[in-house]
Amino acid sequence: MIVFAIYIAIFVVSFFVVKFVVHKTATDYTSLKTVTFGDESAVTPNRIASVISVLSIFLLWGAFTGSSYVPRFLHAPGPFIGDAVFTYTAEAEGQAPDDATVTVRVFEVGTDVDDPKVAPGEGWAKNDVDTVGAWRSGLIRVDRNDEFGRSDGHKIVAVNGQPIAPGQSVQTEFGRVGMSPKGTLNFEPAKGWQMEPIWLPPPEAVWQRLKETARDGYRDSTLAAHLWFSLKRVIQGFFLGALVGIPLGYAMGLSNWFRGWFDPIVEFMRPVPPLALIPLVIIWAGIGEKGKVILLFLAALWIMAIAARAGVSGVAISKVHAAYSLGASKFQIMRHVIVPNSLPEIFTGARVAMGVCWGTVVAAELVAAEKGTGMMIMVASKFQLTDIVLMGIILIGIIGFGIDILMRMAEKALVPWKGRV
Amino acid sequence: MSGLSIDNLSMRFDLPNGTSVQALKDVSLQLAEGELLSVLGPSGCGKTTLLNIVAGFLAPTEGQITLNGHVVKGPDAERGMVFQQGALFEWMNVRDNVSFGPRMAGKRKRDWGQHVDHLLDVVGLRDFKEKAVYELSGGMQQRVALARCLANDPDVILMDEPLGALDALTREKMQGLVLKLWKETGKTIILITHSVEEALLLGERLLVMAPRPGRIHREYRLPFADMGVNADLREVKKHPDFGQRREEILGMIWDMEEEIMGRAEESA
Numbered sequence A: 001m002i003v004f005a006i007y008i009a010i011f012v013v014s015f016f017v018v019k020f021v022v023h024k025t026a027t028d029y030t031s032l033k034t035v036t037f038g039d040e041s042a043v044t045p046n047r048i049a050s051v052i053s054v055l056s057i058f059l060l061w062g063a064f065t066g067s068s069y070v071p072r073f074l075h076a077p078g079p080f081i082g083d084a085v086f087t088y089t090a091e092a093e094g095q096a097p098d099d100a101t102v103t104v105r106v107f108e109v110g111t112d113v114d115d116p117k118v119a120p121g122e123g124w125a126k127n128d129v130d131t132v133g134a135w136r137s138g139l140i141r142v143d144r145n146d147e148f149g150r151s152d153g154h155k156i157v158a159v160n161g162q163p164i165a166p167g168q169s170v171q172t173e174f175g176r177v178g179m180s181p182k183g184t185l186n187f188e189p190a191k192g193w194q195m196e197p198i199w200l201p202p203p204e205a206v207w208q209r210l211k212e213t214a215r216d217g218y219r220d221s222t223l224a225a226h227l228w229f230s231l232k233r234v235i236q237g238f239f240l241g242a243l244v245g246i247p248l249g250y251a252m253g254l255s256n257w258f259r260g261w262f263d264p265i266v267e268f269m270r271p272v273p274p275l276a277l278i279p280l281v282i283i284w285a286g287i288g289e290k291g292k293v294i295l296l297f298l299a300a301l302w303i304m305a306i307a308a309r310a311g312v313s314g315v316a317i318s319k320v321h322a323a324y325s326l327g328a329s330k331f332q333i334m335r336h337v338i339v340p341n342s343l344p345e346i347f348t349g350a351r352v353a354m355g356v357c358w359g360t361v362v363a364a365e366l367v368a369a370e371k372g373t374g375m376m377i378m379v380a381s382k383f384q385l386t387d388i389v390l391m392g393i394i395l396i397g398i399i400g401f402g403i404d405i406l407m408r409m410a411e412k413a414l415v416p417w418k419g420r421v
Numbered sequence B: 001m002s003g004l005s006i007d008n009l010s011m012r013f014d015l016p017n018g019t020s021v022q023a024l025k026d027v028s029l030q031l032a033e034g035e036l037l038s039v040l041g042p043s044g045c046g047k048t049t050l051l052n053i054v055a056g057f058l059a060p061t062e063g064q065i066t067l068n069g070h071v072v073k074g075p076d077a078e079r080g081m082v083f084q085q086g087a088l089f090e091w092m093n094v095r096d097n098v099s100f101g102p103r104m105a106g107k108r109k110r111d112w113g114q115h116v117d118h119l120l121d122v123v124g125l126r127d128f129k130e131k132a133v134y135e136l137s138g139g140m141q142q143r144v145a146l147a148r149c150l151a152n153d154p155d156v157i158l159m160d161e162p163l164g165a166l167d168a169l170t171r172e173k174m175q176g177l178v179l180k181l182w183k184e185t186g187k188t189i190i191l192i193t194h195s196v197e198e199a200l201l202l203g204e205r206l207l208v209m210a211p212r213p214g215r216i217h218r219e220y221r222l223p224f225a226d227m228g229v230n231a232d233l234r235e236v237k238k239h240p241d242f243g244q245r246r247e248e249i250l251g252m253i254w255d256m257e258e259e260i261m262g263r264a265e266e267s268a
Helices: A002-021 A046-065 A203-216 A223-254 A256-267 A274-285 A287-315 A317-325 A330-367 A371-380 A386-414 B046-057 B092-098 B100-104 B107-124 B140-149 B168-186 B196-201 B225-231 B233-238 B238-268
Strands: A081-091 A096-109 A128-133 A139-142 A153-160 A169-171 A175-179 A185-189 B004-012 B020-031 B036-040 B062-067 B077-083 B154-159 B187-192 B203-208 B215-221
Touching: A046 A203, A081 B077, A081 B168, A096 A185, A096 B168, A128 A139, A128 A287, A139 B092, A153 A274, A185 B036, A203 A223, A203 A386, A223 A256, A223 A287, A223 A330, A223 A371, A223 A386, A256 A287, A274 A287, A274 A330, A274 B004, A274 B046, A287 A330, A317 B077, A330 A371, A330 A386, A330 B100, A371 A386, B004 B046, B020 B036, B020 B062, B036 B046, B036 B196, B046 B077, B046 B107, B046 B154, B046 B187, B077 B140, B092 B107, B092 B140, B100 B107, B100 B140, B100 B154, B107 B140, B140 B168, B168 B187, B168 B196, B196 B233, B196 B238, B203 B238, B215 B238, B225 B233, B233 B238
Parallel strands: A096 A128, B036 B187, B036 B203, B077 B154, B154 B187
Antiparallel strands: A081 A096, A081 A153, A139 A185, A169 A175, A175 A185, B004 B020, B004 B062, B203 B215
C-alpha cells in the first residue's frame, strides 16, 4: 500500500517538477495547437515521463529490498538486526512473581551467529538468551532455566510489564512477543518495510543470477539454450500455423464452399484459449517438442486464417474490377492484387499470433518441459529461487517486446502503404 | 460492324425482403467508334448499373451488349474502366500501375516502355513515375488511373464519376485533360457524372436517365465537347447555348427528384 502511495507521489511530483523545469521550445505544428485536450494526434508520449517511470520502478524495487544500487538514505527501514531485549514476569506456585530478561540476537539469515552472553540474574526466574533470523520467529522456553518449571505451575503473566495470556501478544520496540495456547513465548523481530529476498530479491541479486546462469546454466542447460528452445518452438509453431492458416484464410475469402466448411470450425476454435488445449496436447503428443509445436501451431493457425480472410475481404472491389478490365487473369489478380492487398492484415495477424505464441509457449513450459524459459522459472520457483523467477520474467518480457519490434520493422519495410490509403 | 451497341437492356433483381428492383428497363443505345457519351441522372436512375453491365461486371436480365460485333460476356481488356477513387494498387509505384495492363498481357518492357513514358508525359506525371501512389494528391492519382487505362489501349473507356472526388479547380483541369486525351486517342468513352456542367462539357452526346425504373429520358447531341478541345473550357461555359442547356437539364433533373420525393411521401 505504502509502495503504491509513494509511486503515485513520484508520478505527481515529477509531473510538476518536469513541467516547472523543462520549457519546451518546440515550434512544430503541434506545439502551436491550442486545443490539445481531446485531440488524440496532439498527444505524444512524453519521453521524460517514460524515463522517470522506468527509473522509479527500479528505485522502488531497490529501496524496498535494501539494494546496494540505491543510496542508503533512500532505503526503506530494514528488518531489526541486533540484540533485542524484553522482560517477562513469571509466577509459580507458592512463589512471589519474579522478573527476568530475554536477550534475543537477531541475525541475517545465512550468517554465523553465537548466543549472546548474559548473566543469569537475581531471583528464581533466570535471564534467557536465544537467536532468531531476521524475518523469522522463534519459540523461547523461558521456564527451562528457571528454578521452578512448569511442573511447579510456572506461568508467564506479563511482558515488559504488560499483562499477557495465551493467544495474546505484546509489542516491544524490537518486535512482537506472542504467547502460544500452551503458554510458550515466541518472538517475531520487527520486519521493517523491506521485502525479504525470498519474496523479492534486490536488483543486484537478479543481475548476479543472470551472469551466473548465463555462464554456468541452470538445470543442465545454459540460459541461452533455455531461451533459444522457447524461441525455436515459437518460430516453428508460428511458421507452421502461418503456412496452413494463410492459404486457409485465402480459400475462405475466395470460395463459398471453403467459407461455409471452415466457418464453424474457425469460429469455434477462435475463442478457445490455446492454454486450454495444453492438457489435451500433452495427452496426445506428450511433453516433448512435438506437443509444444502442435500447441503453438494451433495457437497461430486460427489467428492467421482469420487475418488472411479479413485481408481478402478487405480488397476494395474497384481494385479487383480495375484489374479485370485491365485484362488480368484470376491467377494474376491473386498474385498482384489480392495477396499484396491482404499483407497489412496478415502482418497485424502475425503480430498478434507471435504474441499469443510467445505467451503460450511459456505457459506450456510451465506445465511440463525439459528445457525452456517457462520450465526454468517453474523449477526455480519450487526451490524458492525468486531471483531466477524474476530474471526469467524480465527476459520473457524483453524477448516478447523484441519480437513485436522486429515484426513492426518488417511491417514498415514490406507494407509501407499501411494506414496511408 | 464496329462500335458499341446496347440493345433492350433490362436489369431486375430480388431483394432479401421479397420485393424486387427494376434497376434498368429497356435501355437501347448505339455508340459509334470515337464517340464521347456522358450520362447524367438523379441518384438511383441506374447509370452506374448500366456502366457495370457494359464493363461486364454485371449480367443483364434481358438484352445484350455488342462491341465490334461480339457479345459482351464479362470484363475484358477491350473495355477499360476509370473509377471515382483511383482504385490504384498501392503496392506498386506510378509506372508499375500504369504498365499493369501490358505487363499482365505478358508484354516485354521494350514493348510498353515508350508508350507508358509517353502517357506519363501526357498526364504530366513524368517526374513522379518512381513515386508511391499513396504519396500523390487525389488529382494526380486520377491522372495515374487515366494513364493506366490508356496504356492498355482499350476500345472503350468507361468512367464512373472519375472526377467526382476532386476539388473544383483540379476538376476543371482534369476535364480539359479528358477532352484532350479523347481527341488525341480517338477512343469511345462513356462518362458518368453527377455534374450537369461536366456532362455538358464532356459529352458529344448526353444521356439523361430517369429513375424507377432506370430508363433513358432524353438524349442530346452537343457541340461543347468539340468546342472545348480547341478552346478554354471557361470560354465554352460562357456560350449562351451552354447556359440555356444547363438550366434546361437542371430543371429536368429537379422535376425528377421532386417526383421521387412526392412518391415517397405518398407511400409513407
